[in-house]
Amino acid sequence: MRRARVLGSAGTLIAGTLMATTLAAPAATAHSRDHRPDPEARGAAVAADRAAKQGIDWKDCPADWGLEKPIQCGWVTVPVDYAKPNGKQIKLAVDRIAATGTAAERQGALLYNPGGPGGSGLRFPRRVTTKNAIWANAAKAYDFVGFDPRGVGKSAPISCVDPTEFVKGPKADPVPDSEADKRAQRKLAAEYAAGCAEKSGDMLPHMTTPNTARDLDVIRAALGEKKLNFVGVSYGTYLGAVYGTLFPTHVRRMVLDSVVNPSTRKIWYEVNLDQDIAFEGRLKDWMTWVAQHDATYHLGDTYAEVRQQWDVLRAAAKKNPLGGKVGPAELVGFFQNAPYYDSMWAPVAEAWSAYAAGDPQPLIDSAAADLTDAAGNAASENSNAVYTAVECADAPWPTSWKKWDRDNTRLHEQYPFMTWANAWMNLPCATWAAPRQRPTEVRTGKGLPPVLIAQSERDAATPYAGAVELHKRFKGSRLITEKDAGSHGITNLVNPCLNTKVEAYLLTGQLDGKDVTCAPHATPQP
Numbered sequence: 001m002r003r004a005r006v007l008g009s010a011g012t013l014i015a016g017t018l019m020a021t022t023l024a025a026p027a028a029t030a031h032s033r034d035h036r037p038d039p040e041a042r043g044a045a046v047a048a049d050r051a052a053k054q055g056i057d058w059k060d061c062p063a064d065w066g067l068e069k070p071i072q073c074g075w076v077t078v079p080v081d082y083a084k085p086n087g088k089q090i091k092l093a094v095d096r097i098a099a100t101g102t103a104a105e106r107q108g109a110l111l112y113n114p115g116g117p118g119g120s121g122l123r124f125p126r127r128v129t130t131k132n133a134i135w136a137n138a139a140k141a142y143d144f145v146g147f148d149p150r151g152v153g154k155s156a157p158i159s160c161v162d163p164t165e166f167v168k169g170p171k172a173d174p175v176p177d178s179e180a181d182k183r184a185q186r187k188l189a190a191e192y193a194a195g196c197a198e199k200s201g202d203m204l205p206h207m208t209t210p211n212t213a214r215d216l217d218v219i220r221a222a223l224g225e226k227k228l229n230f231v232g233v234s235y236g237t238y239l240g241a242v243y244g245t246l247f248p249t250h251v252r253r254m255v256l257d258s259v260v261n262p263s264t265r266k267i268w269y270e271v272n273l274d275q276d277i278a279f280e281g282r283l284k285d286w287m288t289w290v291a292q293h294d295a296t297y298h299l300g301d302t303y304a305e306v307r308q309q310w311d312v313l314r315a316a317a318k319k320n321p322l323g324g325k326v327g328p329a330e331l332v333g334f335f336q337n338a339p340y341y342d343s344m345w346a347p348v349a350e351a352w353s354a355y356a357a358g359d360p361q362p363l364i365d366s367a368a369a370d371l372t373d374a375a376g377n378a379a380s381e382n383s384n385a386v387y388t389a390v391e392c393a394d395a396p397w398p399t400s401w402k403k404w405d406r407d408n409t410r411l412h413e414q415y416p417f418m419t420w421a422n423a424w425m426n427l428p429c430a431t432w433a434a435p436r437q438r439p440t441e442v443r444t445g446k447g448l449p450p451v452l453i454a455q456s457e458r459d460a461a462t463p464y465a466g467a468v469e470l471h472k473r474f475k476g477s478r479l480i481t482e483k484d485a486g487s488h489g490i491t492n493l494v495n496p497c498l499n500t501k502v503e504a505y506l507l508t509g510q511l512d513g514k515d516v517t518c519a520p521h522a523t524p525q526p
């Protein structure tokens with residue numbers, strides 16, 4: 001999952017007519033308690049059959065999409081409401097690059113979701129054009145296919161507020177000093193929820209993970225694939241878990257990397273509380289690393305000294321926002337990149353070190369929004385709108401402010417880095433006007449093949465317990481643990497122990513006879 005800014009970030013497929021009887025997989029297996037197919041399951045089958053017949057009209061990508069040749073782009077039509085498959089339709093943007101191997105090596109299409117909810121997958125084929133060595137052998141066997149999920153980017157995008165206002169800083173310190181501060185944040189959250197209803201209300205009831213999973217199955221059918229090959233990262237793991245539950249017989253290969261806890265008790269309120277705890281632990285890992293490299297960064301040679309420097313920086317930015325634009329909220333938005341991704345350890349430390357040495361500009365440039373970047377700001381606002389819409393619609397949320405206040409006040413005492421920022425970001429779900437659903441009970445349906453799960457032990461965004469929970473629910477799955485590591489999204493990091501096992505699974509379907517523990521990938525260097 002991704003955090004955004006605090007409120008207030010082989011062969012060519014033939015397009016054309018495809019016979020559903022030979023290319024569409026069996027109908028979805030989701031049923032209601034009286035054993036009759038539910039309306040959404042029937043609608044998903046109708047939409048998939050239609051897509052199989054229509055195929056995808058592949059063309060060169062629009063120039064402003066930033067997707068170079070030979071990547072091609074197209075559209076897949078899906079119903080807004082799967083209970084009404086012949087009702088209002090929207091178009092989903094998809095792209096692909098053909099497998100680089102021989103016709104004999106080709107195994108089909110490999111679809112990808114990077115997470116969010118709200119992330120675009122359209123850059124996935126660029127792993128081929130940019131010659132990403134980790135994926136080179138998989139690229140021989142598979143067409144790499146990306147897509148923008150419903151509501152995201154090019155796919156009927158939703159919006160909640162003006163993008164410039166959304167990114168503009170400095171915003172209020174997410175850590176409240178008073179009850180008045182809490183009331184102000186509650187007001188902002190309610191206004192954000194109301195803005196979503198006003199600007200995107202028709203889509204909100206249908207912005208759910210099960211509907212995105214149904215969209216994924218329609219894309220599969222449009223590609224002419226009998227079964228799905230899928231890599232999901234972060235929120236993409238929950239999308240994959242729900243897909244595997246709704247369409248177990250449609251899965252061929254599935255890699256789920258950095259796992260959202262799929263327990264119905266956790267989705268989504270408690271998932272976010274668990275993040276607050278995990279972020280604090282990974283922040284300590286990073287600050288300890290900064291201390292070990294004090295000769296480079298000069299921020300202290302112990303964790304305690306580095307943490308004190310963070311408190312000093314935070315207080316200074318609260319009193320006088322850096323460059324008039326960067327206060328505590330913006331600092332949290334930037335500094336959270338370090339607990340998220342090891343690749344950000346050095347860049348965040350470098351900007352911080354420059355500030356401590358008297359040059360605040362690198363930190364300002366990194367943490368402040370660029371108000372002239374209209375496209376980037378629109379993308380940030382859209383991503384946050386989808387994040388909010390999906391999480392609010394997927395499950396019930398507490399509506400009692402007393403519960404939010406009690407839970408986050410308690411957590412903040414021990415885990416202050418992210419707790420209140422995370423709370424305010426999710427609080428619109430307390431006043432969400434659109435219908436919510438009960439979360440999907442992720443389970444092993446008949447016909448589900450073995451799934452490969454990859455997880456770092458100290459992941460902040462998707463704590464390790466989530467991978468263990470999904471492993472229990474998907475019988476026959478295998479869990480690869482990257483021990484003593486904590487980066488988020490590990491299948492695209494260089495770690496031969498992990499990389500070779502993911503590649504072998506995608507190419508042969510083979511898994512180890514038991515779960516595997518890998519040593520960590522290389523520690524970042526200054």
